[in-house]
Amino acid sequence: MSCVGIVGSAGAYGRWLGAFLERHLGVRVIGQDPADPASHTPQALIEQAQVLVFSAPIRITEQVIGDYVRLAAGREAGQLWIDLTSIKTGPVAAMLASQAEVVGLHPMTAPPKSPTLKGRPMVVCEARLDAWRPWLQRLLDALQAQCVRTTPEHHDQVMALVQALVHATHLAQAGVLRRHAEHVGSLVELFPYRSASFEMDGAMIARILALNPAIYEDIQFGNPHVPQVLDTLVEEVTRLRDLVGQGDEAARGGFRQDVLAANKAAIGATALAEGNYRFERIGYLLADLAETRSLSVHLPLDQPGSLRALLHVFERHGVSIASLHSLRNPAGELHFRLGFDADVDLGALARAAAEVDASGIGRVLDGASSMAALSPARRLAASLQRRAATPDDVPALLALREATMREHMRNSGVDTSPGSMLARLLNGYQHAQVLLREERIVGLLKLDRSGPDHVVMQIQVAPELQGQGLGRALLEEYIEQARDAGKDVTLHVLKANPARGLYERLGFVVEGEDAHEFHMRLSHR
Template sequence: MSAAPVVGIVGSAGAYGRWLRGFLQQRMGLEVIGHDPADPHSEDPEQLLQRADVLIFSAPIRHTPALIADYVARSAGREAGRLWLDVTSVKSAPVAAMLASQAEVVGLHPMTAPPKAPTLKGRVLVVCQARVSRWQPWVQQLCAALEAECVHATPEHHDQVMALVQAMVHATHLAQAGVLREYAPLLGALPALMPYRSASFELDTAIIARILSLNPAIYEDIQFGNPHVAPMLDRLLAQLQHLRAQVGQGDDAARAAFRQHMLLDNRDSQGETVLAEGNYTFERVGYLLADLTERNAISVHLPEDRPGSLRELLHVFERHAVSLASIHSSRTPGGEVHFRVGFVAGSDAAALQRAAEEIDRSGIGRVLPR
């Protein structure tokens, strides 16, 4: 095992392939080579098999097992002593395909689309260590560099959990999107409904927008590529059909059954601690949404990542006698880190303008357009 292995990415032109290349080169200082049929300038598979100490499969879920099998046949035992990884959302079939090789095998599943951030900090990474010994220290080094919250699981358990954590969530929100589409001729499209929003509705529609904005093939494969999804959908439909029957019945007995089955039984199943933590999380997200929709605010990018930059920014507002109501760090759609600063109601608009001009003029930061 090399201390600085050459990493090969199969699917290097895809979204995660590109992100992984940048991460491995910039954060870990490794040489990265890749193959992708969408990139005519990429290396061919034989070059990856000859040179890559670590081979990462980053391809569509439905094609990954067959793709791995092709590399097993091409490699013909040369992979012995090397490490093979995959980063798909389903683990059983890809891991089983990699185990047909003589390489050490670890399945990875980042629980996020490729982030705009340079690492997976704040995100979960599921790690399925199927066959690993000599490469164990390097896998630990990789996980540490990714800065993710690593959760270890078997491939089978991972897929069972993903039927709930991913497929159920996607299915319910896609169903909601379909209902909204059907009601649009009567009540208007989503923009017409948003003035009536609750925090729950705003969060749900944000999730819908996220799903519909990303690669459709990923969401298709999550539903169709995991054998545990169909039984989950049966249970989900049964719950909804039960609710529909109770609402249709409409009497006091149906209300009592709803209260017991949908509310009390589920509350008891969750437990007081889990409910308290989840409710507090919802409240915090609600406060955040309220802050982020406040129009009396500006966003500032700080070009220098150094101690004291934020303090200098805040001193500008102090000098102009502007009181802050909130401050949040975030990223622009292009991935640029910025601070969104909200101000108390009734703040002097002229003072805010002068503060913004000083920020731009001084070079402390750059005020972003609203």
């Protein structure tokens, strides 16, 4: 075969799968997506592709497939049709109305930053498969996923538990945390008190709320088995609440028997042991990732001996490595995170990092002297992609400035005309970086490191990400870099901007002012 057509080619999975098919199977990929005016027409996909992959939003997938069935009008005979949605009964039935061979696939992960699905489960629902079976197996082998086969109906029953129930419980947790935040503290403020369980749950909540909300909505509303599962969840939580509210010894006995013992017996000894061990491994990993001294290194030469050469550098400088993990950064690069004990010789560590960079063995991705423990805000900052700003970004950055700065500028008596806004944005634009989430601009960093001081020209965060400590995390990151370089940090803040309080808490002091701004400095000398 020579061509695969992807319906929904501009979406996250459509883009990932298109690149995967071209790279690993060597096929030509064409796509159709309303979000991409340059994409092919549905007619072109039917005429040119031998395999059609439907990667549309869950709620419209059946309708989209039906449209293609009517448009193809029998010309799809001999083709293979695949869908990638989280619901299977409806989409597979819609594809079976065609004359194509039909398979439903459900990768149990968002589009990964890794090149394959290695280590990730994927559900396979073979509905009508004959001539295309060898090609499908070749695709599955290349994806390297842990495949499990079932029917569309059983898939949806399982997903009501594996996806919808899990999402619902964490969204309910988020609601409880929100309603108690005023009196006890936000998720960020609770983080220093975390247990491993709370940290994992907090990460799940953040993951759900950070990704495409339409997916989570459709998983709840699009699966007919979800209401019954949620009813059962309410019954179980109500039973627990009633026992705790009753509070006497009889209630405690009911808790021990009905909540603990009954569930323990249902899960079974083997699954309990394996799950507990899995939890402990994750707990150790979280502890390693919370080390306050760490270094991340990208090895550009992916070949035998590269890691050994890296480790020898630290050995030569007398630096002991407390932990070592491989992971991918937000840009998808494989890198190694090395953790060090709190009493590590920072001078030796800095010299080792400099040798790694200078030798070409690897590229150091973060500061060598110190990293604060990875709070939720730091993790949010790390999850955002960064790149140099381009002229094409100016309209989006102007809109960001309008949303975040107009009120402060007006209250400070600063000109807010379009020309003034543009001039402030373009001042020092060569130092500007944009922050991206799912390829959308959500922030601006304008940091000048060229002079005797490190200058914070602008840090702006989209309103949707404010209130989570992101601005502080970005500024702390820059402060650490300046400290490593032995440079002071300076900035100007509008007199009406409440961010001055944050700057003072971080150690900045006012060293001057003009009509509209305070001039502040954080000294490292």
